[in-house]
Amino acid sequence: MLSMSFVQMLLEAWIEAPTLMAIRAIELLFAWSLALQTLEYLRMGKYTADDGFWSWQLQRADIPSTTVRAWLDVLFKPRMHQLHLVLRLMAAVVLAVQGASLPLMVFLFAGNLLILIRWRGAFNGGSDFMTLVVLTGLLISQVVGALGNVALGWQAGFWYIAIQAITSYFMSGAVKLLRREWRNGSAMTIFLNGAIYGPLSATHLLRNKWLALLGSWGFIVWEILFPLSLLDPRLAAVFCAVAALFHFLVFWFFGLNRFFWAWLCAFPAIMWCSAQFSARFV
């Protein structure tokens, strides 16, 4: 009963003040995603230590500029790196409590670049890319806002995030459609067998050729049609709900928990842009 009235309240708020709701939703989701990532990084000190697999002493040779390398040597000292992560965690809390601000987003953006470099460009592939997209969108909103137009700033930030997120689904589906192994369903079984939680058990449903085929085509079609979510916010809500299920399955089979949260952060922007875009046709 309580949850129903909460959902109703959320829906009413979304209708009455969609931009404020979208801003708050994206700030909270992003703060949560950032905090989860940072807590994971904080548990990896053993692996980034000087004798660890991800030792900076090994990786520093990748940096082409000696001046930059010298700066990074200081910033990536284990204690300094841990301090940065603690500050990042605090910044995520501030983002959740107080909302975005220019100094906060500049700090998070610069810090994110450092973390990417620390992990040779990306620690977790796509989730790092989407985290950077949302971070860039939030930074755009604050920079444009600081120049005097807060509404335009959020509009630009939301559109940047929404277009990147929609493109990510479309491209991911389109490249699969071009591959025979995806069209005949075999790719899904092969990838699932090679996954970190794999291989599939001998009796697993997705070893069935026809189910794998159905699953493959279901996701390909849904991904390719994702740009249609811009035509109606109700359609966007359905596409986002399926996306949440899709990302959960990706986590379940491939262990990619960061993907789930990183893409969830983009949903308020997709919903907001869909409402704005579709309103032009009404």
Next chain:
Amino acid sequence: MTELLFTAYFLALIATLIIKTPIIKGPWLFLLRAFFPNWKFFHAVGHVPHLYARSAVQLSSGELKWADWVLIYPRRVRRLHHLVHNPDTNLGLGQQNMVDHFWADLHDLPEGADPRDLVSYKMMQRLTHQVLRARDVNFSHSQFELRMVLDGRAKTLDTQVMMTSPVVAC
């Protein structure tokens, strides 16, 4: 105007699928590649790099007694709480990404260049050493190998050795 932008956006997306452009490479571009995502996930099935390693103990005769090759490939047990906290699995995924990078670095290496100078080679060497040490603290020599493995739906279809490291005394 909006309709035009929407159409142009779709055409641009389709164009990126059809038109092949030269790949721009560079150390900074590699480190900052998150700014240029291609969003192509799990798309191509083909030969995948797998890292193998083996250890040896030196006998009193001076001869090396080798253990079997070990596949260094992350496998973890799934837990629902991993949705919110999953550092070990993510480290495993990162490790396999590094194996992919090592393959890419070897692939791009100019003819005659020594792979031992590569950062990714040194990281593979450290990884194999740590994994082998965890299995047997007494080994005296080690070696690793990068194999390209083609998996089918039910079994491995083909394996090719891309690189075998020299034997290293530990």
